[in-house]
Amino acid sequence: xxxxxxxxxxxxxxxxxxxxxxxxxxxxxxxxxxxxxxxxxxxxxxxxxxxxxxxxxxxxxxxxxxxxxxxxxxxxxxxxxxxxxxxxxxxxxxxxxxxxxxxxxxxxxxxxxxxxxxxxxxxxxxxxxxxxxxxxxxxxxxxxxxxxxxxxxxxxxxxxxxxxxxxxxxxxxxxxxxxxxxxxxxxxxxxxxxxxxxxxxxxxxxxxxxxxxxxxxxxxxxxxxxxxxxxxxxxxxxxxxxxxxxxxxxxxxxxxxxxxxxxxxxxxxxxxxxxxxxxxxxxxxxxxxxxxxxxxxxxxxxxxxxxxxxxxxxxxxxxxxxxxxxxxxxxxxxxxxxxxxxxxxxxxxxxxxxxxxxxxxxxxxxxxxxxxxxxxxxxxxxxxxxxxxxxxxxxxxxxxxxxxxxxxxxxxxxxxxxxxxxxxxxxxxxxxxxxxxxxxxxxxxxxxxxxxxxxxxxxxxxxxxxxxxxxxxxxxxxxxxxxxxxxxxxxxxxxxxxxxxxxxxxxxxxxxxxxxxxxxxxxxxxxxxxxxxxxxxxxxxxxxxxxxxxxxxxxxxxxxxxxxxxxxxxxxxxxxxxxxxxxxxxxxxxxxxxxxxxxxxxxxxxxxxxxxxxxxxxxxxxxxxxxxxxxxxxxxxxxxxxxxxxxxxxxxxxxxxxxxxxxxxxxxxxxxxxxxxxxxxxxxxxxxxxxxxxxxxxxxxxxxxxxxxxxxxxxxxxxx
Amino acid sequence: xxxxxxxxxxxxxxxxxxxxxxxxxxxxxxxxxxxxxxxxxxxxxxxxxxxxxxxxxxxxxxxxxxxxxxxxxxxxxxxxxxxxxxxxxxxxxxxxxxxxxxxxxxxxxxxxxxxxxxxxxxxxxxxxxxxxxxxxxxxxxxxxxxxxxxxxxxxxxxxxxxxxxxxxxxxxxxxxxxxxxxxxxxxxxxxxxxxxxxxxxxxxxxxxxxxxxxxxxxxxxxxxxxxxxxxxxxxxxxxxxxxxxxx
Numbered sequence: 001x002x003x004x005x006x007x008x009x010x011x012x013x014x015x016x017x018x019x020x021x022x023x024x025x026x027x028x029x030x031x032x033x034x035x036x037x038x039x040x041x042x043x044x045x046x047x048x049x050x051x052x053x054x055x056x057x058x059x060x061x062x063x064x065x066x067x068x069x070x071x072x073x074x075x076x077x078x079x080x081x082x083x084x085x086x087x088x089x090x091x092x093x094x095x096x097x098x099x100x101x102x103x104x105x106x107x108x109x110x111x112x113x114x115x116x117x118x119x120x121x122x123x124x125x126x127x128x129x130x131x132x133x134x135x136x137x138x139x140x141x142x143x144x145x146x147x148x149x150x151x152x153x154x155x156x157x158x159x160x161x162x163x164x165x166x167x168x169x170x171x172x173x174x175x176x177x178x179x180x181x182x183x184x185x186x187x188x189x190x191x192x193x194x195x196x197x198x199x200x201x202x203x204x205x206x207x208x209x210x211x212x213x214x215x216x217x218x219x220x221x222x223x224x225x226x227x228x229x230x231x232x233x234x235x236x237x238x239x240x241x242x243x244x245x246x247x248x249x250x251x252x253x254x255x256x257x258x259x260x261x262x263x264x265x266x267x268x269x270x271x272x273x274x275x276x277x278x279x280x281x282x283x284x285x286x287x288x289x290x291x292x293x294x295x296x297x298x299x300x301x302x303x304x305x306x307x308x309x310x311x312x313x314x315x316x317x318x319x320x321x322x323x324x325x326x327x328x329x330x331x332x333x334x335x336x337x338x339x340x341x342x343x344x345x346x347x348x349x350x351x352x353x354x355x356x357x358x359x360x361x362x363x364x365x366x367x368x369x370x371x372x373x374x375x376x377x378x379x380x381x382x383x384x385x386x387x388x389x390x391x392x393x394x395x396x397x398x399x400x401x402x403x404x405x406x407x408x409x410x411x412x413x414x415x416x417x418x419x420x421x422x423x424x425x426x427x428x429x430x431x432x433x434x435x436x437x438x439x440x441x442x443x444x445x446x447x448x449x450x451x452x453x454x455x456x457x458x459x460x461x462x463x464x465x466x467x468x469x470x471x472x473x474x475x476x477x478x479x480x481x482x483x484x485x486x487x488x489x490x491x492x493x494x495x496x497x498x499x500x501x502x503x504x505x506x507x508x509x510x511x512x513x514x515x516x517x518x519x520x521x522x523x524x525x526x527x528x529x530x531x532x533x534x535x536x537x538x539x540x541x542x543x544x545x546x547x548x549x550x551x552x553x554x555x556x557x558x559x560x561x562x563x564x565x566x567x568x569x570x571x572x573x574x575x576x577x578x579x580x581x582x583x584x585x586x587x588x589x590x591x592x593x594x595x596x597x598x599x600x601x602x603x604x605x606x607x608x609x610x611x612x613x614x615x616x617x618x619x620x621x622x623x624x625x626x627x628x629x630x631x632x633x634x635x636x637x638x639x640x641x642x643x644x645x646x647x648x649x650x651x652x653x654x655x656x657x658x659x660x661x662x663x664x665x666x667x668x669x670x671x672x673x674x675x676x677x678x679x680x681x682x683x684x685x686x687x688x689x690x691x692x693x694x695x696x697x698x699x700x701x702x703x704x705x706x707x708x709x710x711x712x713x714x715x716x717x718x719x720x
Numbered sequence: 721x722x723x724x725x726x727x728x729x730x731x732x733x734x735x736x737x738x739x740x741x742x743x744x745x746x747x748x749x750x751x752x753x754x755x756x757x758x759x760x761x762x763x764x765x766x767x768x769x770x771x772x773x774x775x776x777x778x779x780x781x782x783x784x785x786x787x788x789x790x791x792x793x794x795x796x797x798x799x800x801x802x803x804x805x806x807x808x809x810x811x812x813x814x815x816x817x818x819x820x821x822x823x824x825x826x827x828x829x830x831x832x833x834x835x836x837x838x839x840x841x842x843x844x845x846x847x848x849x850x851x852x853x854x855x856x857x858x859x860x861x862x863x864x865x866x867x868x869x870x871x872x873x874x875x876x877x878x879x880x881x882x883x884x885x886x887x888x889x890x891x892x893x894x895x896x897x898x899x900x901x902x903x904x905x906x907x908x909x910x911x912x913x914x915x916x917x918x919x920x921x922x923x924x925x926x927x928x929x930x931x932x933x934x935x936x937x938x939x940x941x942x943x944x945x946x947x948x949x950x951x952x953x954x955x956x957x958x959x960x961x962x963x964x965x966x967x
Contacts, residue, residue, distance in 0.1 A: 257803045348822025
């Protein structure tokens with residue numbers, strides 16, 4: 001995003017132009033458009049010196065082709081230096097230098113402005129601003145607009161079509177890209193151009209003038225071709241998948257909605273649509289492998305309500321973008337929806353265009369998030385899926401975006417600390433964020449979760465209760481409260497909370513697990529077995545019980561720990577499952593700890609894993625140690641940490657800090673103009689390639705914007 | 721309020737059931753039928769406070785049903801409901817529908833509508849004298865020349881107005897001031913629909929339901945509406961021109 005165009009007076013602009021007279025014309029043209037903070041230099045070397053003390057939003061530079069450092073070097077530097085990732089570069093072009101453009105765009109050029117006739121410059125800057133506004137301050141789409149002008153001169157319609165299709169993957173449904181694509185397709189005589197043109201109207205009716213223009217130009221050129229009828233049905237023949245959606249799931253009991261949504265999506269080129277009339281049938285399909293790239297659902301659906309379905313989705317199929325179309329979402333359900341990351345709500349009755357615009361926004365933000373809420377959601381999805389590398393990359397982008405608010409940044413940092421197991425630190429960060437914001441459900445909940453991990457149950461309970469008032473019926477939260485109540489030995493309250501969760505959705509796996517956990521803790525094997533029959537996996541239960549048992553053992557309540565493992569073991573339903581071995585192994589370790597070696601050996605003998613497997617080898621190693629201890633009548637010693645052993649291979653992930661991550665950020669497609677979306681190939685001139693060579697070794701430490709560096713420990717540490 | 725009686729007309733039995741159940745749970749009396757003909761049959765024998773009808777149905781659709789009902793009954797509250805906007809909203813209002821709801825809709829929207837519609841127009845537009853507290857006004861429109869023209873027409877529950885370059889969105893509450901030949905029409909209303917430029921037969925503009933009218937014009941407008949036998953709740957633009965022109 002090139003947001004600095006929204007507030008030109010605050011933007012840091014640099015002009016590099018060797019000719020003094022021309023330099024002042026450029027400065028004047030910029031000042032007239034409100035860019036008051038403009039500095040000018042005669043060469044790029046001086047600019048680089050200046051950049052170490054001042055941040056840059058926008059650099060307009062002549063090619064400097066005979067200088068030591070030229071424009072290509074600058075472009076390359078902006079890509080390679082993460083701290084210049086928000087800096088955009090435009091080229092002040094002489095007529096004879098047009099051959100530089102293709103390669104410059106490959107390396108992330110924003111725009112070019114011809115300085116051969118200086119009097120035209122003010123209009124030229126005005127033209128750029130108009131383009132920037134039209135494409136919603138998106139740098140990539142701005143660059144596409146300028147690059148397209150270059151490609152149109154050489155009538156490279158196939159290349160334009162390829163470029164726009166590539167960019168549509170990142171910005172699905174973008175009306176401007178679709179318009180470019182339609183023009184390219186029509187110019188190369190492709191029939192699907194007609195359909196693409198109609199798709200533009202579908203996603204953005206306000207572009208009707210542009211669409212009409214194109215339609216008229218291509219109607220009647222060829223007498224065999226029928227005129228393009230924009231109001232009529234879509235033409236036969238190929239249709240681009242304008243939204244890039246592979247499969248869309250639709251849940252609404254009303255078949256007239258099915259019809260309307262199907263029609264709209266088909267026009268947008270989405271053919272694969274699974275429609276369901278009830279929540280249960282949709283859920284069954286999801287469980288049997290249906291993987292939609294978008295879900296459109298009514299909130300009031302039969303069999304399985306929207307509230308139930310949404311919570312199951314968030315747990316078992318996270319990260320799918322969801323649009324609710326309903327007039328029945330009440331205001332007190334909104335905080336919960338927000339907590340689940342559902343921000344897209346469309347009231348009934350809806351119009352086709354309103355639906356399309358919701359879909360386009362949601363799909364674009366899902367594919368390439370720029371809005372803070374969309375980024376929040378994407379990061380949370382990564383953290384939930386333990387995708388630390390991608391989460392780290394996104395957080396680095398998040399923290400270095402000057403447009404995002406500070407509370408949000410603190411929250412994301414706290415979420416990451418929680419993920420990393422730094423619960424105390426997470427509490428501090430969250431409290432700091434809470435100071436700047438009102439009661440936010442997400443923050444209160446996070447605080448509750450961290451305090452729970454720290455064993456400060458009473459405080460944790462208080463914060464959960466508070467969040468529960470703001471956003472009731474969150475099953476995950478209520479189940480955590482069940483666990484806290486159990487920890488506080490308040491079994492009645494735990495049962496009451498469990499009943500509350502059951503009333504929302506008794507078949508939610510979190511509810512089933514909570515029931516099994518509670519049953520094991522209250523030594524009710526029958527109830528635990530019954531509950532666990534409804535589960536596909538017992539991993540989380542095993543982990544939960546292990547944590548509880550280890551805590552007891554550490555507090556020298558070894559007997560209680562052993563009892564817990566035994567109950568868990570006795571509760572596991574038939575048939576045998578690898579979790580059985582995990583529990584046996586941990587139980588055996590507990591026996592060792594209690595110096596009950598015979599029992600430990602007996603338990604190990606129950607393990608059914610193959611001796612050559614990792615588990616089997618661990619078992620034989622432990623067995624040998626115990627036997628030796630028995631033989632030599634010595635005691636086996638374990639540090640408390642090794643007591644909790646999980647038989648699954650622990651992930652050896654590298655530790656990294658977020659600041660380092662910022663330093664290692666590499667741009668992906670869509671980040672910096674057309675970089676990684678466009679390859680000049682044969683269009684790149686010999687001259688332009690030469691410029692890119694001989695890049696001098698320059699070490700720039702560009703300064704961060706002052707308003708950009710957040711008041712936070714990590715950044716302050718780095719500065720000092 | 722006495723127990724209210726609603727006739728729910730929808731060929732989709734699931735939806736019919738959902739709405740009826742909800743109404744019954746709110747202490748309404750509700751009857752569901754599957755198409756317009758069955759609804760007319762039902763209306764012969766029973767009196768209802770409100771008819772809630774889907775638009776597209778076999779045999780007789782919602783618009784035909786509305787036309788038939790309005791031939792004999794101008795008072796019964798008629799709500800068109802639809803999940804998808806398949807026809808321009810103004811057509812429904814111009815035929816005499818009092819509201820256009822999503823499907824399904826929150827029952828309290830219906831209750832609120834009914835409470836309002838059961839009052840005679842004079843009372844309904846008096847706004848209980850606390851107009852500023854009651855409404856969150858977010859826009860104001862002015863029309864200098866409020867003669868009955870392609871830019872203005874009056875219906876039994878609101879007006880069509882073309883405010884020129886001023887923009888408004890659906891559901892927005894705004895204040896208005898229209899200079900009419902003999903009086904000034906002044907008050908507060910809600911935008912029920914908007915029409916963009918480009919319609920060959922009708923001017924662009926807004927359909928506004930009156931929520932409140934100033935003391936100075938309320939009586940006059942109420943009597944005007946009653947005398948002129950206006951059918952449209954909110955006129956589409958051209959249709960009411962003739963009728964309102966007579967008065």
